[in-house]
Amino acid sequence: MRIAVAAIDGTFDSGFAAIMDVLGAANALSAGDGQLTSVTVVGAGTEVRTGNGLVLTTVPVTELESDVDLVVLPAVGFRTPEQVVAAMRDPAHAWVLDLATSAAATGTALAAACSGAFFLAEAGVLDGRRATTSWWLGPAFRQRYPSVELEDSRTLVDEDHRTTAGAAFAHIDLALWIVRQRSLDLADLVARYLLIGDRPSQAAFALPTQLARADPLMTAFERWARAHLADPPPLTHAARALGVSTRTLQRTAQTVLGKSPLDFIQDIRLDEATHLLRTTTLSADAIAGRVGYRNAGTLRELVRRRRGVTLEALRNG
Template sequence: MRIYILALDEVFDTGLSTLLDTFSIANDLAESAGTPSIHFEVTIVGVRRRVHTSQGLLVPVVLATQLARPDIVLIPALGAKMPATLQLALERRDVGDIEELLREWSDGGTLVSAACTGTFVLANTSLLDGQSATTSWWLAPLFRERYPLVILEESRMIVDSSSFVTAGAALAHIDLALWLVRRSSPALASLTARFLVIDPRPSQAVFMIPDHLMHTDPLIERFEQWARNRLTHGFSLSAAANAAGTSERTLARRLKTVLGKTPLSYFQDLRVERAVHLLQTSNDSIDLIAAQVGYENGVTLRTLLRRRIGRSVSELRAGK
């Protein structure tokens, strides 16, 4: 399996390292387990002869234009972590230079994958238009603004869509590498995860900070403040719009544009966030916590937690 890791200048150190280490461990374990036919031939490639990490370390790369088409190409994150710096990084010439190369490889059958802010680099090519994808959860509003034709599912850790695979924030690079290992051998991926001491993480939802996303828009921030004070009550769109100082239609449209959610869906997100906090910081019963976040009983809350964040009450209480 020929894999290229496409490193742009100021690549995120941890992202690049975890990709390399995960495949290296998988190769070692495949050899020791007597399955040497499974091997990941990993090469760090670039579109410049000199590439540095965001911490200033020099990365040895091979010019991508001099190589044959790979089976898989991975785009690790850029070191830019916040919207303003990321948008500047995406305007760089080296970012633009890879677009034609990625399209060519994709047309030839290469599986194109990206993690964290690397998903923005991939989306810049327009290859993700009409496809589902995920990205760093706190950058979801910016992603929607820049790439409205991409179906963003930011709560998911990994999204497999046609010939593209995207992963969520920061350490989701490990989840992406394990996903790729799993395509060759589920048993090897499971063994590698054990050596890395990492559990499967299907969702980013448990890591999200809803009010961080709200602060990108004053109108939605007003809605969020109203909603947090109403978690034990029923939801009313008209009351929410009135509290936010706007019409129901404008509130719904703004939530959809910024977060890709309806007002009711985001209201439920806030309930889940509060429930998770109570589960992890108190000894209250699941039924009592359900009542504190507006649900009739613990069964309803258990079902919602499993559906929204992919974890059980016992896992959340154990801090997993």
């Protein structure tokens, strides 16, 4: 498999290295079957500087062979959605969008992780398809690319030769996916050698407060919901308190967060319950009451459904 990894100034060091290390390990462990992958690091010129200042030698994109099988876009190491969008719109990075567009036109597979998915979306190659990105970039992604069906609770989404991965260390999952296309056994062997665990969902890591910051109404709603967790009034009360209609509240939540206000309240309840489990000695029933449930049974079911673990495991985690 011939792979081109696109790198720009500010490339996220660990994400880039994770891809290279996993693919390198796969080649080393391929049991004499020859090189599994051939990787070319591509840039605008002959070198780029990573987010932490490391200098990478790159092959200019104008010299890239046309017969690559996969183009991979690692994340850029920025801290805010605004910085990600600015990097993507920078004329110096237009070659990345052109590379994605031309690859899609020739049927070449495309993959991206974290903020790298923004480049694929900006190039239009994710339109009408499912994709994921880092959970904290979800609101900005939804707002900018409404034609993409974002599933930002997922760690990895693969559809129609477009593969996207979630938050920064989901680069590992993306690299393993690449190996898996050639050999399931080899992918399992690499995972064992590198002690890579299974992360099918980003949901356990998402912070409701961080997501709500993407929109002033959601910020206010998140504060209102936390203030009323123990005895939540109807949603109409929240809308009235925030000075909007219930329909506006529902529409904004769906647009910004990709979920209903009630689903978001469930996220907040779980976030608060997790905090109380890990920082207090309160009983499960007491914690359930504090987050708006009559008994621990309902809370246990929420934890099992959303996290796939028991209350005890969550407390000890």
